[in-house]
Amino acid sequence: MVTSSAGSVTLDMPTARTLLAIPVMIISQPSSLPPALAAKVEQLAALIEGRLNSGGRGRVLVQLPEDQRKTLEFLHQQLGIRSRLPVRTLCVCRDCRHPKVVNLDLQRLREKNRNLKMLASVVGMSAGHGDPNPFTVFGSVFRQAKLDPDYVCGRCESTEADEQPVTFCPGCGDLRKESVLVTCAKCGHDFRGLVKGVLTWESAAPVDAVQALPSAPPPVPLPPVTPPSALPRLPPALLKHLAPKAPVPRRV
Ligand SMILES: [Zn+2]
Ligand SMILES: [Zn+2]
Numbered sequence: 001m002v003t004s005s006a007g008s009v010t011l012d013m014p015t016a017r018t019l020l021a022i023p024v025m026i027i028s029q030p031s032s033l034p035p036a037l038a039a040k041v042e043q044l045a046a047l048i049e050g051r052l053n054s055g056g057r058g059r060v061l062v063q064l065p066e067d068q069r070k071t072l073e074f075l076h077q078q079l080g081i082r083s084r085l086p087v088r089t090l091c092v093c094r095d096c097r098h099p100k101v102v103n104l105d106l107q108r109l110r111e112k113n114r115n116l117k118m119l120a121s122v123v124g125m126s127a128g129h130g131d132p133n134p135f136t137v138f139g140s141v142f143r144q145a146k147l148d149p150d151y152v153c154g155r156c157e158s159t160e161a162d163e164q165p166v167t168f169c170p171g172c173g174d175l176r177k178e179s180v181l182v183t184c185a186k187c188g189h190d191f192r193g194l195v196k197g198v199l200t201w202e203s204a205a206p207v208d209a210v211q212a213l214p215s216a217p218p219p220v221p222l223p224p225v226t227p228p229s230a231l232p233r234l235p236p237a238l239l240k241h242l243a244p245k246a247p248v249p250r251r252v
Helices: 013-019 021-028 033-055 067-082 105-112 119-127 134-141 191-195 205-210 236-242
Strands: 007-014 059-062 087-093 100-104 161-168
Touching: 013 033, 013 059, 013 067, 013 134, 021 067, 021 119, 021 161, 033 059, 033 067, 067 134, 067 191, 087 105, 105 161
Parallel strands: none
Antiparallel strands: 007 059, 087 100, 087 161
């Protein structure tokens, strides 16, 4: 996300669309957030959606009220977490409530939803770059079509299910159904650790600052970097935890 001093933010189209899947998930489970934050999420989603609907290519510029900055950071954090975790769909049979976990299959979605414009654009966007991030695909399809077009209940053969996105906790493998991922209720794993240090904001250089550069005072020397040897020794188990099998940051 690029921010400018004028209180606007630039998002690329796939990020903006995928970002909107987060509010849809949150709104479908109203108790997941304090009402005040849920209301803000809803307002921000309407703002971004309105901007997307007015067209444009590549990137969208959204005028962001100051009080919505934190909300956008929150959505971006949740998107970052979701993009680094497995994406599955939990289908719960409408008739007998039997649950079934389904793996989103891009190939199958492509075949069954040929006329989905969003899917076409996501797939087109990733042409030549391998398959897109599953959550990007998910975010594009979520509000428009059944995620599992071939759904059949394993117990009563109904073809109607309520679908919701789920993932698995990297700490304990538990199925996590909540729409906002903070900490695992079973093992306490902190999902926010997945996006720690990931850059959220990138500032567009204000024009006047660029012009002021030649007369700017010399840069203040940076404090010396602590050499790694000066770090306290950590037990290997903790070190392993600090350097997780970092999923390669995928394009979102
Ligand atoms: Zn059933
Ligand atoms: Zn866990």
